[in-house]
Amino acid sequence: MKCKRVLSAVMAAALCVSLAACGSTASSSQAASTAESAASSAAAEPAASPETAAGGLRVAGLKGPTTMGLVNLMDSEDGADYSFTMYGAADEIVPLLVKGDLDAAAIPANLAATLYQKTEGAVEVACVNTLGVLYILENGESIQSVADLKGQTIVTTGKGTTPEYVLRYVLTRNGLDPDADVTIEYCSEATEALSQVQAGMANIVMLPQPFVTSALSQVEGLRVALDMNEEWEKVAGSQLVTGVLVVRKDAAEADPDAFAAFLDGYAASVEAANSDLEGTAALCEEYGIVAKAALAQKALPECNIVFETGEQMKTDLTNYFQVLYDADPASVGGALPGDDFYYGV
Structure with missing residues (x-):
């Protein structure tokens, strides 16, 4: 019997509620204030040790395509090695990630850039998980x-x-x-x-x-x-980005092989989400990501769920962040992320 250790903070009531994260982004002020307050509150508390975190890698996701891409990993035997938690809003995730109570999280791309600035480079982006919607x-x-x-x-x-x-x-x-x-x-x-x-x-x-x-x-x-x-x-000349997976650098560096294995599982989960619509939709209902599998099955092909890493990830994010920065520097934390923001590049 598969071990399903998934904690759900908010139960889905309808498609437009449960999938709201599909098009969610953090506004300039929201991204800055959320990351700023989280960083300030975390400064007084020691970060949890990645080596001693119970249940392996602790991963948070928002309701919507991010978790839809993860759901096949969550339901797999390998998924028992990780702790998954779902949240209804990014501002619930950020303080936990900053304090070290979470190791990785799927969040809007511009919020990831802001977190990088506010934590002085303590987080990096591991993959793009959702393109434009x-x-x-x-x-x-x-x-x-x-x-x-x-x-x-x-x-x-x-x-x-x-x-x-x-x-x-x-x-x-x-x-x-x-x-x-x-x-x-x-x-x-x-x-x-x-x-x-x-x-x-x-x-x-x-x-x-x-x-x-x-x-x-x-x-x-x-x-x-x-x-x-x-x-x-x-x-x-690049793809439009919506969501990414960020990871604390200390968590990724604590056991590089384990984190690489997690990413391999994540990639396979995304592939299944795009190829096995019926099975993935059923899991989305089972885990409370959407109310009905039929709704999830209809939405899955249109949400541009991907697993993008390496130079392609960096190119797409760099171009995206430049456009946001030109429009409003605060939307990406006041400055463009450095090269160390991009995992594995």
């Missing part, structure tokens, strides 16, 4: 390229966060002035933006998965007009 939807057929957005109104979320920076960057690199050529209306959350489309108040909306899947099933005539991951790659 933003899509522009249209109720109609007029938007076939970014250029077609000129003169249009785009409803979206994430003002002052990475969705805004991504949208403005793609528009600018396609010759459009985000402040003159288009009108961008920001909602407080994706459900609000979706409700405007449902009510016929908006025809063009930028949403993250899984809200895209939900919107397409609810609004007749709505279609995916632009995949922002593809549009980003056209102008940036």
Whole structure:
């Protein structure tokens, strides 16, 4: 019988709640304040010793694609060697990681960069686990390229966060002035933006998965007009990143072979998540990541779950961080991460 030592901080109630981390990012102020307060509180407490941590590597994940990519490892025999904990928000994870109560965590990429700065390089990024999940939807057929957005109104979320920076960057690199050529209306959350489309108040909306899947099933005539991951790659020459796995350097260095074995298991788990949709979806329901397996199975192919390491990881993150830094240095902790931020490179 497989040992399943998974602690769940929050139980999933619905797809859009349980998968909210699919498009989650930390705002500039959230990333900075969360990491700053965590680093300050941790300064007075000694970090836990990686060698004596019970249950092997202690790994935290957010509800959504991050944990969906891990779920096959969690359910495997090898998974019994690790302690997995799921959380509903990144700010629950950060203090534990900073203090050494966790060894590794799957978090938004820009928060990882901020943590690197606030902990003076005590963490490094081991892999990219989720690529871009933003899509522009249209109720109609007029938007076939970014250029077609000129003169249009785009409803979206994430003002002052990475969705805004991504949208403005793609528009600018396609010759459009985000402040003159288009009108961008920001909602407080994706459900609000979706409700405007449902009510016929908006025809063009930028949403993250899984809200895209939900919107397409609810609004007749709505279609995916632009995949922002593809549009980003056209102008940036690299892939758009959403989530990463960070690890405390002391934990990775305490037993390099053990950490490498964990990454091998993680890679196999991601491969299974992308090839065995039905089996992975069933595990997502079993572990409380989503309410129903059918919902998970529908969302899995659209969430861009990956396992990216080495030079490709560094290239994608370096380009991504540069765009965020140019938009707002605080979004990546005030400075770009050094080369020592990238594990194994």
